Amino acid sequence: MQRPGPLLHLAVIALLVVPAMLLWGHPQEPARAATSGRRQTITLDEWTTSPAAARGRIVYDEYCGGCHGTAGEGDGIAARWLNPLPRNFQKGTFKFRSTPSGQLPTRDDLDHTISCGLTGSAMPGFPLMPSQERRDVVEFVLHLVTYGLARNEVEYLMDEEGVSLDAIRSENLAEIQEEMWAKVATTTTIPVPTAPPSTPELIARGKEIFDAQCIHCHGATGRGDGSSSYALRDWKDAEIRPRDFTTGVFRAGSTPDDLYLRLRTGLTGTPMPAIPGSADDIWAQVHYIMSLRDPTAATPWVPSGCGGLDPEEVR
Numbered sequence: 001m002q003r004p005g006p007l008l009h010l011a012v013i014a015l016l017v018v019p020a021m022l023l024w025g026h027p028q029e030p031a032r033a034a035t036s037g038r039r040q041t042i043t044l045d046e047w048t049t050s051p052a053a054a055r056g057r058i059v060y061d062e063y064c065g066g067c068h069g070t071a072g073e074g075d076g077i078a079a080r081w082l083n084p085l086p087r088n089f090q091k092g093t094f095k096f097r098s099t100p101s102g103q104l105p106t107r108d109d110l111d112h113t114i115s116c117g118l119t120g121s122a123m124p125g126f127p128l129m130p131s132q133e134r135r136d137v138v139e140f141v142l143h144l145v146t147y148g149l150a151r152n153e154v155e156y157l158m159d160e161e162g163v164s165l166d167a168i169r170s171e172n173l174a175e176i177q178e179e180m181w182a183k184v185a186t187t188t189t190i191p192v193p194t195a196p197p198s199t200p201e202l203i204a205r206g207k208e209i210f211d212a213q214c215i216h217c218h219g220a221t222g223r224g225d226g227s228s229s230y231a232l233r234d235w236k237d238a239e240i241r242p243r244d245f246t247t248g249v250f251r252a253g254s255t256p257d258d259l260y261l262r263l264r265t266g267l268t269g270t271p272m273p274a275i276p277g278s279a280d281d282i283w284a285q286v287h288y289i290m291s292l293r294d295p296t297a298a299t300p301w302v303p304s305g306c307g308g309l310d311p312e313e314v315r
């Protein structure tokens with residue numbers, strides 16, 4: 001029998017590969033990035049870069065792009081297998097901050113996330129990365145954030161106000177640039193007062209608040225199995241479960257100070273709200289939550305992430 005010629009081979013490869021590429025995108029360029037790339041808009045390359053962000057981009061391409069995507073849209077090659085999904089930096093939504101809801105995180109917040117990782121998610125910690133490289137990659141993350149927010153603004157001007165891209169480039173871009181970086185510069189941090197020691201009274205007060213405000217999500221015993229816990233969705237419409245407090249493992253640090261901030265700020269982009277009330281009410285809940293840890297839990301308690309330790313000491 002005659003062997004199939006090279007043309008037949010090519011046709012077979014095309015039949016197999018082309019639909020796969022249409023569905024999932026080329027490995028280097030996942031489908032979502034390709035789609036957004038087609039939109040006529042400002043490009044990442046024309047968004048002014050600081051020398052630190054330019055250095056950070058090299059670090060990012062090496063260690064972060066595989067999950068967070070080349071342009072930071074949370075669509076790296078590994079993203080499709082992950083829940084929670086890697087953050088889409090262009091949306092500017094961050095869960096773990098020391099800043100009020102609606103604000104961007106501080107550079108220190110981002111540095112903490114990168115050093116310590118987010119325990120219980122795929123986000124690894126990079127405590128051994130030289131601090132200069134971490135600081136640089138923080139700048140590139142902020143570069144992606146400000147670019148994404150600016151792109152929204154540009155697309156709004158084009159779609160809603162009928163301004164051409166060329167006109168925006170020559171007349172509005174500098175101002176938009178200033179406006180977006182002002183969001184980075186004007187963040188305010190929530191002060192964390194000194195934690196009072198845990199007492200039975202404080203824990204009882206915490207339980208009272210918890211039973212009234214939290215159990216429909218976190219469950220009566222704090223296992224994350226409240227009546228509405230199975231129906232919760234995050235901002236990408238992915239399934240999300242409330243934290244199980246009996247494990248004692250928290251995503252961005254397990255010290256009372258870490259938990260104080262998580263309650264005060266809420267986890268933006270998830271159903272976990274910012275909790276109102278006095279500092280004492282928040283401490284009461286923090287101590288109650290910490291008292292729920294099951295000492296016989298399979299997971300031994302470790303200060304998750306860096307747990308409030310100085311990242312330099314974790315090396």
Ligand code: HEC
Nearest residue numbers: 063064067084085086087094095096113118121122123137
């Ligand atoms: C193996 C995949 C993976 C890699 C590699 C990775 N990340 Fe992540 N990252 C994630 C996931 C998943 C999340 C979301 C976790 C969550 O929602 O709780 C995340 C979240 C984040 C956040 C958001 C924190 C917040 O407050 O919302 C930042 C910032 C971040 N990553 C930075 C980086 C940087 C910088 C690098 C490279 C140095 C990196 N990541 C490498 C998977 C990864």
Ligand code: HEC
Nearest residue numbers: 213214217241242243250251252262267270271272275285
């Ligand atoms: C509408 C549902 C909902 C309510 C109400 C709610 N939570 Fe949550 N909570 C969540 C979800 C979902 C998560 C997990 C978010 C994630 O994985 O990103 C969470 C996470 C947490 C965390 C973990 C933070 C970390 O670093 O891992 C703490 C602590 C917490 N909630 C405390 C509370 C307390 C205290 C209350 C009540 C005052 C409360 N929650 C009310 C849904 C809720």
